[in-house]
Amino acid sequence: MSAPSLSAIARLPRRVGALLAVIAVLLSARGAGAQSLEVHGFFDVGATKFTATDSFEAVFGSSVGLVYGGGGGVVLPQNIFIDARATRFKKDGQRVFVNDGDVFELGITNTVTITPFEITGGYRFGRSRDTVRPYAGGGVSWYRYEETDQFATADERFKDTYTGFHLLGGAQIRVTMWLGIAGEAEWSSVPNGLGQQPGSVGTAFDETDLGGTTFRAKVVIGR
């Protein structure tokens, strides 16, 4: 077994595969002479405060959750950057019953997995030789949502994908020529990501947005 099998590649999300292909093309373009094109990859970890505060607190006991992920992108000569990022939130809570705002915990372990995939375009301030470069941008996101519980049958497991948008800003500090760190804040909105299913906690609290505010730290490799 000297190389990954086709099946292993097939397990990667299609969008990630497409992103890798785009990066590969850009890298090859750089090699061909597009000297001012900068390419980077990154991984990050942070915390999201979800907009649907009551719903998340009911199920998880907190509306804040750990998120982690990574991605990559390019910076065009005009300081315009395009990034793609995949992140993940996964947390165990419990199923509940909400009546007139009162939350009754049922002791049934409930697991929610949210996998946002984001495309961000923005502007990076300063020059490439600057140590600190602020940036800001916005874009579109797709949220893969999965929910199951310890007793769920196949029919009772829930999966769906929602479209949202986001705005973000931060600053990157260059540590070495090819390594940087960044702090970033992001606000996202995923209208109708919750509260669409009758009998859900989101419906009970009339909370429909799956987005939130995220603060994260990034390690950036490349320029």
Add this chain to the structure above:
Amino acid sequence: MRHRAPLILGLAALAASLVASRLHAQSPAPGFLRTPSQLRALVDASTNGGYIPGETLVKFREGTASADQSRALSTLRRGTSGTSRWIGNDVLLISTPDDGDAAAIAATLGRQPEIEWAQPNYVRKRKLRPNDPAYSLQWNLNLINLPAAWDINHGATANVTVALVDSGVNTAATTPTFRVWTGQAFENLAIPFALNPDLASSRIKAGRDFVFWNGPVLDMDGHGTFVAGTILQETNNNLAAAGVAYQASLLPLKVCYGYWDLQLLLGSFNQPGFADPDDAGCPDDAIGQAIRFAADSGAQVINISLSGPAAAPFLRDALNYAVSRGSFVAMAVGNEFDEGNPIEYPAAYAAQIDGAMAVGAVNRSSKRAGYSNTGSHVEIVAPGGDFSDGGLAGLVTQYALDPGQYDPTTVLRPRFDRYTLLAAEGTSLAAPHIAGVAAMLYAQGITSPAAIEAAIERTATDLGTAGRDSEYGFGLVNARAAVRGQGLAK
């Protein structure tokens, strides 16, 4: 020749050392079949697509050589390591702790020509199907999705008490002597009573008699015993029939007198003659006291399978008191649809009380039973049986007092120590389904009467006209959906 020792997958040399150490470190303790990590994986299966992470079952085609088996396994992605063991002669269980995605592994292996099939090691959920012999007759339990609810909640707990405001339940094995008129003379007659063998005595509280005497609660009518059976009859005990909240406790409160209650009272006062078999009844004073007594005794659920056409503020106030003390109340709406469909009380009060429900009856086809009253106060329906829909098979079956032993038209010397499978119909039998589900909900964590009502209503299966209607209320109770509650998005 097949491998009989654990297979090493992936990068052989590295994996071999890892596997050797893991096998040593993770061997199950003596007497146990799984290691802690394997147990953890089993638990994780519920949130992992229903299969044990990293466990795949593989069947090789007949006659596949060992070398070809290894070739097929080598198609797993780079770095995969793990162990395997044979199950029987032809199925290999592969464990890949580094790669939990057994569905993908099975898909990869399933495409290899040497492999007949490959599948994740799924974990099945038990679907409790009680072994009570008469369970197969109890269509009513399946109709409300109860077996699937029992997978989550095993019929409440003994800490949850259901008060039964009815004709009583035998709470003692006793043979009191009563003075009985036999037609020509009085006779001192020892009348035997026995506990229902399908109702565990440990779950039956002493209760209280509000209409007959100060002695132990005894049922001389049969109605209370039948209703109690639907609520919490012993289940999965290889005897008779099943009940809804089969681990809950029962607080029997006798508020109704039947023919024999009257007859024995008459005899005790030296009054010759026979009572009218139709003179049975349940006075408001007894009902109201019993409701309050139930609440004061800490009963979380009260079942009232009796009704009448006259409004009764006494009962209304008692209901409000009980709900304010934390008791949920299920009440039958009445069986008089063909007699003018009167509004019956106390069920009619339920519409104004969050935490009390008026319960109508459906047949096994999920249609309103012909006798079941309708009206804007109907909030929910549950199985009540209907002879016109399937004959005897369409009735509700429980293990109850044998009426052949105390039928006033044929028996002079009754006994209440014989039980038999009995089939019946009525909204009296619909209400205890709701009481039982309410007990399960309380045990699951919904401790407010209003919330219990809301949970039952919101998870009901809508029947009839879309939305709430006067025939079915919010619809047919769905025990599984009610007990499972709400998730974040669904």
